[in-house]
Amino acid sequence: xxxxxxxxxxxxxxxxxxxxxxxxxxxxxxxxxxxxxxxxxxxxxxxxxxxxxxxxxxxxxxxxxxxxxxxxxxxxxxxxxxxxxxxxxxxxxxxxxxxxxxxxxxxxxxxxxxxxxxxxxxxxxxxxxxxxxxxxxxxxxxxxxxxxxxxxxxxxxxxxxxxxxxxxxxxxxxxxxxxxxxxxxxxxxxxxxxxxxxxxxxxxxxxxxxxxxxxxxxxxxxxxxxxxxxxxxxxxxxxxxxxxxxxxxxxxxxxxxxxxxxxxxxxxxxxxxxxxxxxxxxxxxxxxxxxxxxxxxxxxxxxxxxxxxxxxxxxxxxxxxxxxxxxxxxxxxxxxxxxxxxxxxxxxxxxxxxxxxxxxxxxxxxxxxxxxxxxxxxxxxxxxxxxxxxxxxxxxxx
Numbered sequence: 092x093x094x095x096x097x098x099x100x101x102x103x104x105x106x107x108x109x110x111x112x113x114x115x116x117x118x119x120x121x122x123x124x125x126x127x128x129x130x131x132x133x134x135x136x137x138x139x140x141x142x143x144x145x146x147x148x149x150x151x152x153x154x155x156x157x158x159x160x161x162x163x164x165x166x167x168x169x170x171x172x173x174x175x176x177x178x179x180x181x182x183x184x185x186x187x188x189x190x191x192x193x194x195x196x197x198x199x200x201x202x203x204x205x206x207x208x209x210x211x212x213x214x215x216x217x218x219x220x221x222x223x224x225x226x227x228x229x230x231x232x233x234x235x236x237x238x239x240x241x242x243x244x245x246x247x248x249x250x251x252x253x254x255x256x257x258x259x260x261x262x263x264x265x266x267x268x269x270x271x272x273x274x275x276x277x278x279x280x281x282x283x284x285x286x287x288x289x290x291x292x293x294x295x296x297x298x299x300x301x302x303x304x305x306x307x308x309x310x311x312x313x314x315x316x317x318x319x320x321x322x323x324x325x326x327x328x329x330x331x332x333x334x335x336x337x338x339x340x341x342x343x344x345x346x347x348x349x350x351x352x353x354x355x356x357x358x359x360x361x362x363x364x365x366x367x368x369x370x371x372x373x374x375x376x377x378x379x380x381x382x383x384x385x386x387x388x389x390x391x392x393x394x395x396x397x398x399x400x401x402x403x404x405x406x407x408x409x410x411x412x413x414x415x416x417x418x419x420x421x422x423x424x425x426x427x428x429x430x431x432x433x434x435x436x437x438x439x440x441x442x443x444x445x446x447x448x449x450x451x452x453x454x455x456x457x458x459x460x461x462x463x464x465x466x467x468x469x470x471x472x473x474x475x476x477x478x479x480x481x482x483x484x485x486x487x488x489x
Contacts, residue, residue, distance in 0.1 A: 228402025
């Protein structure tokens with residue numbers, strides 16, 4: 092394929108999440124950066140960025156994530172760390188990220204800045220720097236009861252300022268776009284929906300030896316439902332426990348495996364499982380390595396995602412890549428993540444969840460059809476497709 096050498100301006104990115112977060116926003120940030128770096132290295136399009144500058148500061152000198160370091164090492168001609176300088180950057184990195192980063196970007200000659208996680212530095216327009224902000228969700232406004240008042244206030248201030256200041260807003264779902272319009276009064280035409288993708292590794296089956304090993308490592312049975320995400324109240328894992336209780340006699344060997352950060356809600360779910368006589372059939376795992384998580388996706392029977400509200404729902408996409416049929420909750424954006432082939436139930440309807448689980452377990456043809464159709468649907472989230480949309484958005488702004 093012909094290489095096209097015309098270059099556009101350098102682009103700056105908020106790399107805090109990419110550098111220090113192992114999941115969630117960190118995965119999204121690295122997904123975006125790697126896709127852009129791949130396109131730049133191939134040079135198959137004109138007007139690609141000259142360089143991607145990654146700005147991040149860390150209090151207490153936290154170590155960089157291994158995934159971020161690998162990214163920098165793999166694409167040194169495309170990616171460059173932009174170290175913060177000065178007293179504020181070293182002593183008060185959060186303040187530098189919001190109020191001092193603009194100066195660093197100007198000194199580096201950056202013409203466009205992309206905030207990858209719901210916020211932008213103040214004053215970019217006055218410096219002649221164009222901007223994009225990715226808005227993942229406004230759950231702190233939709234479900235304020237799940238957040239501390241101070242956190243809700245800070246998130247709202249940052250998100251509202253970023254949406255008003257940005258030249259363009261990138262929403263990760265139509266659901267998030269609607270929330271931005273509703274809560275901040277932003278014109279819909281300013282908001283572009285570009286979905287998230289997931290790492291292609293989840294589609295790679297590690298093989299029976301790996302899935303057997305991961306079951307042994309965590310003491311898991313052959314048949315289990317899988318949930319991935321922080322085990323917090325909004326994620327609503329308890330409804331799956333209630334559904335399992337409905338199936339106790341029909342499927343006495345079926346278990347639930349939940350992979351994610353523990354919160355006070357986790358203890359409540361475990362207590363409910365014990366009260367229902369299912370204490371040994373709920374496994375809450377924290378700190379699971381990436382390779383073990385991939386093996387768990389391939390070892391499970393069904394993926395369940397009963398969250399009351401999400402900005403997108405990337406675990407659904409990961410599960411589909413791994414060949415799992417998906418059951419998810421209605422009420423937010425999860426239909427956008429999984430597509431029409433997956434099954435969706437009200438988040439509080441335990442009998443409906445139980446019926447859907449039983450139906451999938453009993454019907455191999457239905458499971459296969461859902462997986463085939465869902466995998467065709469999620470191709471729109473492939474890295475190349477997402478990168479092409481991002482580049483088109485950057486060109487529109489510049």
